Amino acid sequence: SPFYLDKMGKPQWFDQLLTVGHYNGLDLVLPTLQLRLDYPPGTVVAFSGKLLAHGAGETDRDRACAAGYMQDKVHWA
Numbered sequence: 001s002p003f004y005l006d007k008m009g010k011p012q013w014f015d016q017l018l019t020v021g022h023y024n025g026l027d028l029v030l031p032t033l034q035l036r037l038d039y040p041p042g043t044v045v046a047f048s049g050k051l052l053a054h055g056a057g058e059t060d061r062d063r064a065c066a067a068g069y070m071q072d073k074v075h076w077a
Helices: none
Strands: 015-022 027-030 035-038 044-047 062-068
Touching: none
Parallel strands: none
Antiparallel strands: 015 044, 015 062, 027 035
């Protein structure tokens, strides 16, 4: 997937990502940190999407990502 940066978030808020599907060998890519992390089905990650651009590598199999994030209009901090 293309790299994404959460422009509406705040640095202290974490995005949560859950990946599901039937695939092997997919990576979560965090280019700011120069990291490629193994991203198997069922993985949940949390990090500041405002500070860290992120994306997933390529797969030719079925894959979906459920994302949870905060915004000012729905969160009072």
